[in-house]
Each structure stands twice: as C-alpha cells, then as structure tokens.
Amino acid sequence: MSDAVIRVPAEGRDRLAVIAESRGTSIRALVQEFAESMLTDEERRERAEQTRAYLAKHFGFEVTDEESAAMGRKLREAFAQLRADAA
Structure with missing residues (x-):
C-alpha cells in the first residue's frame, strides 16, 4: 500500500x-x-437495517423510524453534553 x-x-x-x-x-x-x-452514510443505514432485522427476528421487537430518530437525537444530546462537560 x-x-x-x-x-x-x-x-x-x-x-x-x-x-x-x-x-x-x-x-x-x-x-x-x-x-x-x-462509517459512510450508506454503511450506517445498512447497519441500522441489519440491527432492526436482528431485533425483529430474535426478540420480536420492531423499531420504527420515529423510535430510531428519537434515539439518535438522545444520543447526539448526550454526546454534546459530555463534550460540554469536558470543556
């Protein structure tokens, strides 16, 4: 290389x-x-779909787009708070 x-x-x-x-x-x-x-945006989408499929198959839990978006917001807020606390 x-x-x-x-x-x-x-x-x-x-x-x-x-x-x-x-x-x-x-x-x-x-x-x-x-x-x-x-990860690229496409790789993140693929992983999200794989995770949704796994949760549905193994746990019978269907994650909606709204739930996924809400979790994403919560994670972004938590990481922002961690960065602010570290500053």
Whole structure:
C-alpha cells in the first residue's frame, strides 16, 4: 500500500500529534485508525437495517423510524453534553 499526503492546517496537525503521542502511536496510525473506524452514510443505514432485522427476528421487537430518530437525537444530546462537560 502506498502512502498519500493529506494537507491540514497546522493547528489540526498539532492536535493530531498531541492525540497520537498520548496514545503512544503516530499521526499516520491515528489517521488510519480513524479511516477504518468511521462509517459512510450508506454503511450506517445498512447497519441500522441489519440491527432492526436482528431485533425483529430474535426478540420480536420492531423499531420504527420515529423510535430510531428519537434515539439518535438522545444520543447526539448526550454526546454534546459530555463534550460540554469536558470543556
């Protein structure tokens, strides 16, 4: 696999360096880990459908679009609060 150059502002590079150092890794490995762990919108939709199918098959629980949207809002609010508390 060949490497690629990604240009970011100096502030972003410096932040990545601090995060990488705190984890005992390199910026390269940190960016690779990020790229491998993030899902595209399509992948998220596929996982959501797989989860719904699993819940329906194994537990008889049908998750509606409204319930899914409500849970998404609650999770976003909780993560926002965690970020605010950490700041």
